[in-house]
Amino acid sequence: MASARDTNARQEGCKDPWSKLLERVGQQRDREAYRSLYEHFGPQIKYYALSNGMAHHAEELVQEVMISVWRRACLYDWRKAAASTWIFTIARNQRIDMLRKMQRSSAEMAVETEDLWQIPGDNENEPVTALHRILAERRVRESLRSLPEEQVTVLAKVYMESKSHQMVADELQIPLGTVKSRVRLALNKLKVILRDQAV
Amino acid sequence: MIQHHPDESLLLEYSAGNLDTAQALCLRLHLDVCSRCRCQVDMLDSVGAMLLQEEKSSALSNDLFDRILTRIETLPEDEPKPKVTTDPLRKLVGDLNALPWKRQLVNVSVYDLSEQFPDQPGQVVLQKISAGGKAPVHTHRGTETTVVVQGGFTDNRGVFEAGDFVVLGQQDVHKPIALHGEDCVTLSILSAPVRLTGPLGRLLNPFIR
Numbered sequence A: 001m002a003s004a005r006d007t008n009a010r011q012e013g014c015k016d017p018w019s020k021l022l023e024r025v026g027q028q029r030d031r032e033a034y035r036s037l038y039e040h041f042g043p044q045i046k047y048y049a050l051s052n053g054m055a056h057h058a059e060e061l062v063q064e065v066m067i068s069v070w071r072r073a074c075l076y077d078w079r080k081a082a083a084s085t086w087i088f089t090i091a092r093n094q095r096i097d098m099l100r101k102m103q104r105s106s107a108e109m110a111v112e113t114e115d116l117w118q119i120p121g122d123n124e125n126e127p128v129t130a131l132h133r134i135l136a137e138r139r140v141r142e143s144l145r146s147l148p149e150e151q152v153t154v155l156a157k158v159y160m161e162s163k164s165h166q167m168v169a170d171e172l173q174i175p176l177g178t179v180k181s182r183v184r185l186a187l188n189k190l191k192v193i194l195r196d197q198a199v
Numbered sequence B: 001m002i003q004h005h006p007d008e009s010l011l012l013e014y015s016a017g018n019l020d021t022a023q024a025l026c027l028r029l030h031l032d033v034c035s036r037c038r039c040q041v042d043m044l045d046s047v048g049a050m051l052l053q054e055e056k057s058s059a060l061s062n063d064l065f066d067r068i069l070t071r072i073e074t075l076p077e078d079e080p081k082p083k084v085t086t087d088p089l090r091k092l093v094g095d096l097n098a099l100p101w102k103r104q105l106v107n108v109s110v111y112d113l114s115e116q117f118p119d120q121p122g123q124v125v126l127q128k129i130s131a132g133g134k135a136p137v138h139t140h141r142g143t144e145t146t147v148v149v150q151g152g153f154t155d156n157r158g159v160f161e162a163g164d165f166v167v168l169g170q171q172d173v174h175k176p177i178a179l180h181g182e183d184c185v186t187l188s189i190l191s192a193p194v195r196l197t198g199p200l201g202r203l204l205n206p207f208i209r
């Protein structure tokens, strides 16, 4: 099976540096690798908390995310998600979870956050799609840079400030339909919309 | 084969984590059986990750990392294990057949889940149409977000089977007929009460909540 081994080697070569660090945390409990991840992603997560209006809990969110990264790193599979994507989903879930717990006692949380929003790789039954994923992510990254400012602004408000399309429309004082069409244009450009493709 | 998908703005709001919990549950139930939307959500998650990286960052307190290390020391040794997908709805309500369904009309029963989703505006209900049964013609004053949980139904928009996802607006007249063989169970979020429009509707409306 030389060809399969070649493919594996080629895929290994695509692994980004953050994914390698995350694997070292997962497999060897490597604290230096963990510190590097913290130094890179920690400030981003804090900014994410601040832009979400969690000024009083920003570093608490960083802590919760980093603890979760440590605990779950052994489950991380670079073929299923880039480290940055995996950490983003953890940050998103911890944000939701913290807000839910602030609103009510956790005993009243009938459905766990992680059952509603899954982290890539949590589901063992998922097929492994390293090359396809890496190519898609590269395409997304490249086209994100070439999007018009107004489209990036809308996406950033949805992701970084947790604003619904309606809230974005109100804030920018543009019609809801304009927000939706900017989103659609952006997602088309990023080739996230797969409507007409066979998958 | 999944035929009816949530639109891209819902997938985006799901990926961004901006949906209420009942909406997220509807999406999750669809994603469990729809590899196409799952693939889109994976890519949307990477959009989120890239926005996180492109945006500004904020300096951290000097002692924060040490505090995190201290907490790590006290973590129990148990390693989290990958989960085989557990169906979050079954986890919440258990066996659908064993639920105390409330008969509403000849072919229609409901089970109200709203209390489990205190953050969700509107009503969260499981609805059951008996196999092959017709539900009365109705419209919606607000929107209805529905995901098929078991069995299936047909209406003028097509055939809806387990996992299919549909959002109905005020202009949609809905006249579902359950497929044969199995009771059709759907999970729905109703932003306003359902309104019956058929000849019986005027009679029954006051009794339907």
Ligand SMILES: [Zn+2]
Residues within 6 Å of the ligand: B002, B004, B005, B006, B030, B034, B036, B037, B038
């Ligand atoms: Zn789908």
